[in-house]
Amino acid sequence: MSCWLVKSEPEAYSIDRLEREGRTMWEGVRNYQARNLMRDQMKVGELVLFHHSNADPPALVGIARVASAPYPDPTQFDPASKYFDAKATKEAPRWILVDLEFVERLPRPLPLAELKADPGLEGMELLRKGSRLSVQPVLDAHFQRVKELSASP
DNA sequence: GCCAACGTTGGC
DNA sequence: GCCAACGTTGGC
Numbered sequence: 001m002s003c004w005l006v007k008s009e010p011e012a013y014s015i016d017r018l019e020r021e022g023r024t025m026w027e028g029v030r031n032y033q034a035r036n037l038m039r040d041q042m043k044v045g046e047l048v049l050f051h052h053s054n055a056d057p058p059a060l061v062g063i064a065r066v067a068s069a070p071y072p073d074p075t076q077f078d079p080a081s082k083y084f085d086a087k088a089t090k091e092a093p094r095w096i097l098v099d100l101e102f103v104e105r106l107p108r109p110l111p112l113a114e115l116k117a118d119p120g121l122e123g124m125e126l127l128r129k130g131s132r133l134s135v136q137p138v139l140d141a142h143f144q145r146v147k148e149l150s151a152s153p
Numbered sequence: 154g155c156c157a158a159c160g161t162t163g164g165c
Numbered sequence: 166g167c168c169a170a171c172g173t174t175g176g177c
Contacts (some may be wrong), residue, residue, distance in 0.1 A: 007175085031160075054175055112176075130158035132174050 003143040004042060005049040005126060006064070006100070007134045015050050015062040015105060023067055023101040026135075027075045028083045030095065034135035039070045039096040041137070048100060049138060049146060051126065052109075059109040060146060068099035106150040120145040 006026065008014070018024060029035055043066060050062040072093035075083035088094040116127050125136045 009175090033160095058176065130175090132159055134174085 001046055001140075002041065002043070003047045003049070003138045003140060004037070004066070005051055005060075005136045005138045007051045007053040007126075009054040010052045011054075014052065015102075018050070018062070018064060018100065018102045019105065021102075023099055025073070026097045026100050027073050029073070029097060029134060030083065030085075031132075031134060034133055035096055037135045037137065038098050042066045042070070042098050042135075044069065047103065047143065049143065053134075057111040057113065059111045060106060060115065060150075061109045062105045063103040064100040065103050066098050067101040070096045070098050073097040106146075108150055108153070110146065110150055114149070115146075118145070118149060120149075 010016075012028075013024070026038070029038065046066045048064040048066060049060055050064050051060050052058060072090075073083070073095040075081040076085040076088040076093060076095045077090060078084055083095075085094055112127075115121050115124070121127060121142055124138070124142050125131055125133065
């Protein structure tokens with residue numbers, strides 16, 4: 001089992017909304033590396049840390065789970081969508097996504113500053129300066145450490 | 154609002 | 166294939 005991390009701006013799609021809706025298509029990812037992870041690596045049942053980016057403060061806020069096999073992101077075919085991609089066709093879709101389902105909120109949100117200060121999380125992609133990847137692999141040890149940190153006040 | 158660190162585009 | 170220009174992400 002691998003674990004993962006996704007970023008979302010709370011205004012675009014928040015942990016509150018995921019909790020309310022229970023499950024969602026992780027639409028709108030338009031980065032090839034992130035797409036490849038969803039297409040080739042993520043498996044149903046694997047756990048996903050949920051990060052609020054561009055938030056105040058930016059923080060890890062919850063846990064989700066991969067809930068589907070990969071399939072084409074329908075928004076790429078929709079001219080009315082802001083994620084529309086004129087170069088994508090149904091025969092040759094360009095963007096692939098998976099569904100995510102809500103698992104839990106972290107007992108308390110973990111602000112980025114706190115994560116950065118923890119030696120146990122050294123090397124985590126999220127903490128790398130300039131890191132922009134919106135779907136990332138997470139080491140099991142880092143995942144466990146996040147849960148630990150969040151469980152302590 | 155600033156800007157560093159990207160990724161993409163397109164001319165050549 | 167190179168690379169400059171440009172656009173975006175996202176922390177601060």
